[in-house]
Amino acid sequence: MIEVYFDGASAGNPGPSGAGIFIKGNGQPERYSIPLDEMSNHEAEFHAFILALEICLEKQFQTVSFRTDSELVNRSIEKEFVKSKQYKPLLERALLLTQQFHLFFLxxxxxxENKNADELARNAIRQASKKQKDMDH
Incomplete structure (x- = not known):
């Protein structure tokens, strides 16, 4: 079974954000640091989850167990509901993607226990901040 650890992080709320995705169970571990736009930490968590789902689907993984330290994302997926309107489109997108797996766990x-993904998300923020500084000059 493929295990996917994901984390979203934000430097400020909102602020420059990043997604970290750590995949193991398919040979060599895979690491992704993906810079995101300015957003809140919760938004970054949802975006990290969606990106992790998309990567796994691209790689045609069918039995996948996702791990998160975000209680909001975990609860929202479990209940298929989120109170805040701003997260509804993100939840709907994530739920659509989860339905494409043979076996999906969160x-x-x-x-x-999520240090790898957290570190990758923080690297992504640094990449985004550096890119922004380069554009400002």
């Missing part, structure tokens, strides 16, 4: 884990 499990909440403490942040201490």
């Amino acid at each position: 499990k909440w884990i403490p942040s201490s």
Whole structure:
């Protein structure tokens, strides 16, 4: 089974954000640091999840277990509901993607078990900040 750890991070709320995705169970571990636009931490978590789903579908993984330290994302997917209107389109997109797997699991884990994805998300913020500085000059 493929295990996917994901994390979204934001430097400020909102602020420059990044997604970190760590995939293991298919040979060599795969690491992704993906810079995101300015957004809140919760938005970054949802975007990281959606990107992780898309990567797994592109790679044609069919049995996938996702891990997150975001209680909001975990609860929203479990209940297929989110209170805040701003997260509704993100939740709907994520739910559509989850339906494309043969077996899909999402499990909440403490942040201490999500260090790889967290580090990757922070790297993505640094990439986004550097890119912004380069554009400003």
